[in-house]
Amino acid sequence: xxxxxxxxxxxxxxxxxxxxxxxxxxxxxxxxxxxxxxxxxxxxxxxxxxxxxxxxxxxxxxxxxxxxxxxxxxxxxxxxxxxxxxxxxxxxxxxxxxxxxxxxxxxxxxxxxxxxxxxxxxxxxxxxxxxxxxxxxxxxxxxxxxxxxxxxxxxxxxxxxxxxxxxxxxxxxxxxxxxxxxxxxxxxxxxxxxxxxxxxxxxxxxxxxxxxxxxxxxxxxxxxxxxxxxxxxxxxxxxxxxxxxxxxxxxxxxxxxxxxxxxxxxxxxxxxxxxxxxxxxxxxxxxxxxxxxxxxxxxxxxxxx
Amino acid sequence: xxxxxxxxxxxxxxxxxxxxxxxxxxxxxxxxxxxxxxxxxxxxxxxxxxxxxxxxxxxxxxxxxxxxxxxxxxxxxxxxxxxxxxxxxxxxxxxxxxxxxxxxxxxxxxxxxxxxxxxxxxxxxxxxxxxxxxxxxxxxxxxxxxxxxxxxxxxxxxxxxxxxxxxxxxxxxxxxxxxxxxxxxxxxxxxxxxxxxxxxxxxxxxxxxxxxxxxxxxxxxxxxxxxxxxxxxxxxxxxxxxxxxxxxxxxxxxxxxxxxxxxxxxxxxxxxxxxxxxxxxxxxxxxxxxxxxxxxxxxxxxxxx
Amino acid sequence: xxxxxxxxxxxxxxxxxxxxxxxxxxxxxxxxxxxxxxxxxxxxxxxxxxxxxxxxxxxxxxxxxxxxxxxxxxxxxxxxxxxxxxxxxxxxxxxxxxxxxxxxxxxxxxxxxxxxxxxxxxxxxxxxxxxxxxxxxxxxxxxxxxxxxxxxxxxxxxxxxxxxxxxxxxxxxxxxxxxxxxxxxxxxxxxxxxxxxxxxxxxxxxxxxxxxxxxxxxxxxxxxxxxxxxxxxxxxxxxxxxxxxxxxxxxxxxxxxxxxxxxxxxxxxxxxxxxxxxxxxxxxxxxxxxxxxxxxxxxxxxxxx
Ligand SMILES: [Mn+2]
Ligand SMILES: [Mn+2]
Ligand SMILES: [Mn+2]
Numbered sequence: 083x084x085x086x087x088x089x090x091x092x093x094x095x096x097x098x099x100x101x102x103x104x105x106x107x108x109x110x111x112x113x114x115x116x117x118x119x120x121x122x123x124x125x126x127x128x129x130x131x132x133x134x135x136x137x138x139x140x141x142x143x144x145x146x147x148x149x150x151x152x153x154x155x156x157x158x159x160x161x162x163x164x165x166x167x168x169x170x171x172x173x174x175x176x177x178x179x180x181x182x183x184x185x186x187x188x189x190x191x192x193x194x195x196x197x198x199x200x201x202x203x204x205x206x207x208x209x210x211x212x213x214x215x216x217x218x219x220x221x222x223x224x225x226x227x228x229x230x231x232x233x234x235x236x237x238x239x240x241x242x243x244x245x246x247x248x249x250x251x252x253x254x255x256x257x258x259x260x261x262x263x264x265x266x267x268x269x270x271x272x273x274x275x276x277x278x279x280x281x282x283x284x285x286x287x288x289x290x291x292x293x294x295x296x297x298x299x300x301x302x303x304x305x306x307x308x309x310x311x312x313x314x315x316x317x318x319x320x321x322x323x324x325x326x327x328x329x330x331x332x333x334x335x336x337x338x339x340x341x342x343x344x345x346x347x348x349x350x351x352x353x354x355x356x357x358x359x360x361x362x363x364x365x366x367x368x369x370x371x372x373x374x375x376x377x378x379x380x381x382x383x384x385x386x387x
Numbered sequence: 388x389x390x391x392x393x394x395x396x397x398x399x400x401x402x403x404x405x406x407x408x409x410x411x412x413x414x415x416x417x418x419x420x421x422x423x424x425x426x427x428x429x430x431x432x433x434x435x436x437x438x439x440x441x442x443x444x445x446x447x448x449x450x451x452x453x454x455x456x457x458x459x460x461x462x463x464x465x466x467x468x469x470x471x472x473x474x475x476x477x478x479x480x481x482x483x484x485x486x487x488x489x490x491x492x493x494x495x496x497x498x499x500x501x502x503x504x505x506x507x508x509x510x511x512x513x514x515x516x517x518x519x520x521x522x523x524x525x526x527x528x529x530x531x532x533x534x535x536x537x538x539x540x541x542x543x544x545x546x547x548x549x550x551x552x553x554x555x556x557x558x559x560x561x562x563x564x565x566x567x568x569x570x571x572x573x574x575x576x577x578x579x580x581x582x583x584x585x586x587x588x589x590x591x592x593x594x595x596x597x598x599x600x601x602x603x604x605x606x607x608x609x610x611x612x613x614x615x616x617x618x619x620x621x622x623x624x625x626x627x628x629x630x631x632x633x634x635x636x637x638x639x640x641x642x643x644x645x646x647x648x649x650x651x652x653x654x655x656x657x658x659x660x661x662x663x664x665x666x667x668x669x670x671x672x673x674x675x676x677x678x679x680x681x682x683x684x685x686x687x688x689x690x691x692x
Numbered sequence: 693x694x695x696x697x698x699x700x701x702x703x704x705x706x707x708x709x710x711x712x713x714x715x716x717x718x719x720x721x722x723x724x725x726x727x728x729x730x731x732x733x734x735x736x737x738x739x740x741x742x743x744x745x746x747x748x749x750x751x752x753x754x755x756x757x758x759x760x761x762x763x764x765x766x767x768x769x770x771x772x773x774x775x776x777x778x779x780x781x782x783x784x785x786x787x788x789x790x791x792x793x794x795x796x797x798x799x800x801x802x803x804x805x806x807x808x809x810x811x812x813x814x815x816x817x818x819x820x821x822x823x824x825x826x827x828x829x830x831x832x833x834x835x836x837x838x839x840x841x842x843x844x845x846x847x848x849x850x851x852x853x854x855x856x857x858x859x860x861x862x863x864x865x866x867x868x869x870x871x872x873x874x875x876x877x878x879x880x881x882x883x884x885x886x887x888x889x890x891x892x893x894x895x896x897x898x899x900x901x902x903x904x905x906x907x908x909x910x911x912x913x914x915x916x917x918x919x920x921x922x923x924x925x926x927x928x929x930x931x932x933x934x935x936x937x938x939x940x941x942x943x944x945x946x947x948x949x950x951x952x953x954x955x956x957x958x959x960x961x962x963x964x965x966x967x968x969x970x971x972x973x974x975x976x977x978x979x980x981x982x983x984x985x986x987x988x989x990x991x992x993x994x995x996x997x
Contacts, residue, residue, distance in 0.1 A: 178599075210828065215825055218556055256779065476863055
């Protein structure tokens with residue numbers, strides 16, 4: 083059984099040892115409305131091509147784990163209404179049943195690893211939810227970073243999460259969190275989280291070398307590269323903090339809870355920022371795609387471990 | 388050194404690629420009083436045979452990891468007063484010292500995997516204890532499901548646990564939780580937990596195929612199949628909730644704490660239900676054995692991964 | 693690339709299958725002031741030699757993972773002001789950048805495993821910090837014990853931690869915690885923690901055999917041997933408890949938080965015990981080195997798994 087279906091460009095790039103950057107698909111199916119989601123998906127892929135690498139958007143389509151989608155598949159996925167949101171727990175069941183689903187950070191890492199892709203660019207990773215000391219609600223993305231050897235470029239954990247607890251869990255799990263080009267952690271829409279980063283690297287080459295060293299040591303996990311949003315696109319922390327607080331109050335006031343909280347907060351922040359949060363989100367994803375392409379290029383220039 | 392001692396029928400079935408269902412032994416030594424424990428153990432094994440599969444009850448006897456017990460061994464174990472209750476942490480020490488111990492869900496999974504058995508039927512798994520946000524008391528069974536490739540059929544986590552936190556931890560750890568034939572999670576004695584199941588499958592074949600797909604993806608963990616107790620044997624949730632609450636109040640009032648809480652609660656629930664909880668427990672184990680045999684049969688009909 | 697640089701005596705001992713005991717270096721760079729740190733490091737190494745084994749102090753020196761330091765390297769490390777404190781998360785980045793760092797328990801276990809060393813003696817391991825139910829501050833050492841096959845000899849978790857939560861996490865993660873020669877857990881400076889040990893073994897040979905049995909079962913983690921401080925050197929629990937409580941009050945009163953808490957507490961306890969805590973610390977490390985040498989000797993006498 084061929085489990086992983088590579089698109090022709092991805093298969094070609096991997097066969098040559100050329101740079102490939104994996105992309106998740108939940109941002110397409112659950113993160114943005116049609117048709118902005120398709121526009122953004124295309125722009126991200128083009129940004130990676132402009133950076134000299136091959137994009138590999140990942141999704142499960144009718145039971146097939148597709149690594150690299152053609153434009154028709156991308157468009158169809160962007161219009162799908164009922165795609166599942168797949169993580170480590172439900173990926174195999176979806177595939178065995180012939181279902182269709184978009185991959186979260188965790189599932190994208192698993193698929194990238196299976197395909198032999200070492201770099202993955204996304205917007206923000208999941209983390210420890212606020213209130214997790216009572217709810218125990220912690221994203222599977224953190225465990226995935228601890229066990230699957232893929233370097234993930236994100237603009238930090240989403241700022242509606244508990245960043246401090248998220249950092250503690252990553253430390254406990256032995257995951258390198260590397261701020262790119264600055265001492266502080268970024269906080270998704272903002273360049274600074276008010277929290278010092280455990281590690282800092284300043285070039286794509288250094289990040290590629292650290293990834294390979296980790297592999298050489300036999301350490302099974304990946305790296306999280308926390309890449310600050312470009313200054314022109316950021317919403318500063320002082321602006322975002324009260325907006326996030328307000329969105330949370332509204333969620334409580336409206337009795338939103340469980341899985342409904344995150345989408346509610348993102349929508350409310352969109353409204354409260356008059357759409358700026360979405361523009362920032364698109365810019366930070368493009369920025370991560372650029373860095374991803376650069377890291378992938380450096381990695382393919384290094385000897386394989 | 389031959390580490391795993393297979394009984395003749397288990398060795399025979401495995402050699403032929405026939406269906407085998409693993410069974411734990413803690414339910415025999417710690418879960419029920421003599422002689423009901425032996426009766427139940429024999430009935431469960433017979434149920435599996437009636438379903439066309441070979442039962443493999445697992446225990447450590449005088450340092451030997453036995454997979455499959457003959458009737459004399461089963462009877463001796465059912466009468467043992469001082470068997471240890473073995474989990475991942477203490478299994479190797481017990482074996483190295485030549486000790487005797489019954490296997491919990493975690494240790495049974497480890498032994499099943501070593502023997503090449505893919506399916507294991509039990510009553511309920513361990514989980515996150517109520518109050519774990521302060522006590523940090525979380526069963527090793529959850530971590531085992533995340534790393535050991537065995538499909539475990541249970542009637543849910545024991546309802547005296549914190550089911551909501553248990554589900555969160557399983558999601559964080561990437562464990563598929565599959566309700567069998569219904570949309571809600573079951574809650575051990577009751578068919579419904581008031582919590583939607585993350586996944587639902589309706590046939591033994593689908594469960595077997597999902598297990599194999601998980602293996603093909605290289606994901607190391609197992610699956611938890613949450614199989615609702617038969618209607619005729621259930622104690623409905625409305626009846627059980629106040630009984631569990633009462634048993635907990637009594638535990639607090641009597642200053643019961645730590646490892647003593649679970650056995651106290653189970654005994655108190657037995658009294659408060661006038662023995663119905665034990666009858667239900669036996670019926671749900673038999674029901675899980677039936678489904679286990681069916682899944683094992685489907686799995687042995689699939690090509691090996 | 694030769695990743696691990698063995699000193700000549702360590703390479704020699706490993707080639708012969710002779711007993712080797714790994715030692716961490718954070719205790720040298722961050723645990724004690726100059727020149728006591730060098731004195732102690734030399735004494736610990738000599739104790740291991742006196743026990744018939746070869747000491748292998750581990751550190752990253754200018755990007756090289758050194759297993760076994762010569763006396764000049766040991767002295768240089770003891771005088772280094774800016775060594776990083778390396779754990780699983782930051783070890784590879786430090787090495788890739790050519791940096792210098794001391795290894796914590798987690799990083800020492802990783803390096804020992806890579807070098808083929810099965811025994812590691814230290815003072816105390818990291819654990820669950822008090823207040824972790826809110827801060828989520830849990831040492832990476834616990835996860836390391838769950839996945840890296842090294843027997844670690846310590847005098848328990850440091851008594852300023854939450855020992856009860858630390859024990860729960862170790863149980864959840866399936867780590868054997870073996871009290872040596874007594875039924876209670878030790879608590880670093882004190883022989884008794886007021887908590888029953890999950891496991892007890894009485895000889896180095898039993899510990900070696902249990903380690904090998906764990907390996908034979910394919911269980912990936914290590915063992916924690918909790919070795920009580922010698923009676924002559926202990927500060928009894930009744931004496932230490934109010935001192936630890938006082939040090940914590942002072943930390944709160946002075947607004948100490950985050951990573952600054954542990955060094956503050958250790959310094960404050962040093963003052964409040966008028967230096968006895970440091971003397972005890974040195975004695976317990978030497979005591980662990982002795983037991984480590986004995987366990988390593990027993991292990992090298994057993995057939996390899
Ligand atoms: Mn969640
Ligand atoms: Mn427990
Ligand atoms: Mn910490």
